[in-house]
Amino acid sequence: MSDDSFRSVKIERTSVGRYVARNVRGGSMSMGTGEDDSFTPVELLLAAIGGCTAVDVDHITSRRAEPTQFSVEITGDKIRDEVGGNRMQNLTVEFTVTFPAGADGDRAREALPRSLRQSHDRLCTVSRTVELGTPVTIVDPAGPTAD
Known part of the structure; x- marks a missing residue:
């Protein structure tokens, strides 16, 4: 695959059951297990x-x-x-x-x-x-x- 077809997202743990997904452009989104308002x-x-x-x-x-x-x-x-x-x-x-x-x-x-x-x-x-x-x-x- 060429470099222009490659996509990635990095996910980092912030606490138990809570994570932040980040893209290469600097965007971020929290996610979790559904125990709070995170997706x-x-x-x-x-x-x-x-x-x-x-x-x-x-x-x-x-x-x-x-x-x-x-x-x-x-x-x-x-x-x-x-x-x-x-x-x-x-x-x-x-x-x-x-x-x-x-x-x-x-x-x-x-x-x-x-x-x-x-x-x-x-x-x-x-x-x-x-x-x-x-x-x-x-x-x-x-x-x-x-x-």
């Missing part, structure tokens, strides 16, 4: 899915008209079973978007369904990664162990 990792996954799709849809539709309302709700069920352990299922991304009356608003409304399909089928890196089931490698800080 949990599952909530961040939902936000990443919805945020990725929102960016795609917004870029496409707002070229035609500025929305008067634009919100996204992402829901799912956290389950535990013998097949996959802890995981999410029934992931749903629901948009509430309105545009002003007039020709520009009409063009934006017309572009909305297509932009949703494009994001889902091709553009949104996050939901595409989840749907395709990309493997995750965990690196043990102690290194490989011999059997």
Whole structure:
């Protein structure tokens, strides 16, 4: 992979069950176990899915008209079973978007369904990664162990 395709986030522990995620641009976000107002990792996954799709849809539709309302709700069920352990299922991304009356608003409304399909089928890196089931490698800080 080329350097421009590489992405990373660093997570540092601040106290028991509390962490800060930092990106290379200097942004930070706290997360935790759900015992306070910090986002949990599952909530961040939902936000990443919805945020990725929102960016795609917004870029496409707002070229035609500025929305008067634009919100996204992402829901799912956290389950535990013998097949996959802890995981999410029934992931749903629901948009509430309105545009002003007039020709520009009409063009934006017309572009909305297509932009949703494009994001889902091709553009949104996050939901595409989840749907395709990309493997995750965990690196043990102690290194490989011999059997």
